[in-house]
Amino acid sequence: MKISAVRGMRDILPEETPLWQHLEAEIRTAFGLYGFRELRTPLVEEAQLFSRGVGEATDVVHKEMYVFQDKKGLPLALRPEATASVVRAYIEHGLYAKGGLAKLYYLGPMFRYEKPQKGRSRQFHQYGVEALGSLDPALDAEVIDLSSYLMERLGLAREGLFLRVNSIGCKGDRVRYREALREHLEPRRDELCPDCQRRLSENPMRILDCKREGCQPAIRTAPRSIDHLCPDCRAHFQEVLSHLDLLGIQYELDHTLVRGLDYYTRTVFELCSRDLGAQDALLGGGRYDDLVELLGGPPTPGVGFAGGMERLVLVLQGQLKKTEKLDVYIVPVGQEREVWRTAAWAASRLRRAGLSADVEYLGRSVRKATQAAAQLARCALFLGPEELAQGQATLKDLSSGKTVPLPLEKLSSPDELHPFFEPEENGDVKGGCGGGQG
């Protein structure tokens, strides 16, 4: 039986992990600069957390969620997104009682049972932030600013990106807006695609982001959510936009941006790339002022976003990081047992001195092993009967080709060892291996 990774879930191989680690480090740094602190929540939650929080009617919950029962029959779900988990933890640990604003971030795998394609898999990775406890529109703008700053840090050109913003109002606004949409669309039911006809009764707002040609005329003339905002929501949105202007962030108002999760209120936004295919959203988010209360906490507003790691990786493929080279690759010469034992010992000493080291365990010819060493390491350390007899090894700098004897006793003393590996100053033949990095 041949076993392979399950559909839509893949291995991230050592060639790719340096890029992932780089992205993760940049994300953590950016989030930290904005005052967010990491919260790690379980990958598994009670299924009802998501059906209540994200919405029973959403595709994410009712079509795409991995649900199973534990041994006691409790319905569990692999998390399809993290906001609901963060809010659950916020309530469970009484973070609201600790005063102030809770600014939390996360990073990790999410699961949705979908048909895999470019930029979409069943296990994927999201990074995101949630700011809980303030209704200040400056915070909406800050979160958007953070997403923009993150892209700058990652070296994504502004021209390749576009930011779409909209406001869908509070609960009451949405009820009124939904009615207005129905009134507009019902007479045009025949123009709409079958999906949209179904949405007309279930969730008319989702018709707005239908991409079918036939639906466009009805969508273009449809009423806009920002015309149905209550005075508070209208003022809030204006403040958000004015803060974005202040921060110098370019955006386009998109009246068709509604997003697929039920908990969003007021501000919604999406940051998209021009370099991706059908799945072009790098990150998306917005405000969710009713979610904490909905999940049993005190009324607490929130705003945040989530981004997809895989999509970042796609956009940044060109920047693949090279794997870091080892400091030393040890090549035992010949078959003598004592030589090989000394090689293993030397590796252990080098590592304790803080130098990364590996040994030629495959027993290839010295020629082949040296070739391999040049791929893997900055220096090769040759160790054979001749060296052993003199109590030393031969250290070779693989970029300059220079060799120098390294007395074995130096291996026991990091202080004496390090000079051999420090970059040469003013070209002095000090020996060693720090030379040109090539």
Add this chain to the structure above:
RNA sequence: GGGAGCGUAGCUCAAAGGCAGAGCACUGCGCUGUGGCCGCAGGGGUUGCGGGUUCGAGUCCCGUCGCUCCUCCCA
């Protein structure tokens, strides 16, 4: 969920019903214990899997799994 295309060596790909191949990579040798160039030789495959048609299937048919893309939805 619906649609289209593709699965051949570790990788990139040939073979259009008739002996499964090339390049790169890998191993050895030229060069006996020191890389990058060059030359020679070698190892590698149940052609995704399972059926069927045929004297004969990588090739045609059916099924299945996987990948890619579109639709849908979203990160």
